Amino acid sequence: MTNDETSAAPIVRPENFRIATVLRSERVTPRMQRVSVQVDDLSRFDCHPRSMGPHVHALIPRGDLDRQEWPTADARGHAVYPPPERRPYVRTYSVRKFDYAENSMDIDFVLHGDEGVASRWAAAARIGEEVGLWRPHARILEAEPKRYVLAGDHTALPAIAFILDRLPQTAAGDLLIMVPDAWEEQALRVPPAMTLTWLHGDASQDLLAPAVLALGAQALRDAYLWVGAEAAISRRIRAFARRECGLPAERAYILNYWKRGMAEGSYDHGE
Helix, strand or coil: CCCCCCCCCCCCCCCCCEEEEEEEEEEEEECCEEEECCCCCCCCCCCCCCCCCEEEEECCCCCCCCCCCCCEEEECCCECCCHHCCCEEEEEEEHHHHHHHHCEEEEEEECEEEECCCHHHHHHCCCCCCEEEEEEECCECCCCCCEEEECHHHHHHHHHHHHHHHHCCEEEEEEEEEECCCHHCCCCCCEEEEEEEEEEEECCCCCHHHHHCCCCCCHHHHHHEEEEEEHHHHHHHHHHHHCCCCCCCCEEEEEEEECHHHHCCCCCCCC
């Protein structure tokens, strides 16, 4: 090599970050888009089998850039993001499924027309397109409870489906899922001793909290409670679980999946 020859230094990425590639994109229901993305080695980028609804921070490509810019790592391994005007949009989504045969994961997006950057991207995602992902994470269920209560709105449906796929066939309890209409219901793996109730209503209606509270304090005291919903709805259920039921923190995982009128990053996701 001559003195005039140079070689570019390799780009170092944070350890828990991957640039994923779109493998497939399909409409699951009229308002749910499933995007399957591939990473280099899923066995080093997944979650514990009993994770309760793992989620990823997805870095959504910007439509105003010809070439996307992803986080790099500094000398200590910390993430260094591009400047705000070139930074990808960050949104949090649940993982629907891991597929180790093809090193891929399915991520389901609720479609909101052209209003949300993530749903707009998902609806038009092209095979081979890149998207950034931070490693999935979630609370791990350490011990099998007497029963489960899993409750969520449309945005939480992928996480609930993920949890159901991993429950023992002997699991008992209640499933309460709110979707806009019957067209948004999906086929789920439901153990025989669990009762599934679909609630139909739009995002402005709070059908979920009354349905959870109607189960009664004793039913919740014996259960592991998982909730994913709009922040005010989750807050109402959280207060009931703690104050009326005395449910300990290790048996209640209640998440603010979204907050009415606010973009992600401007509110607390809760427990």
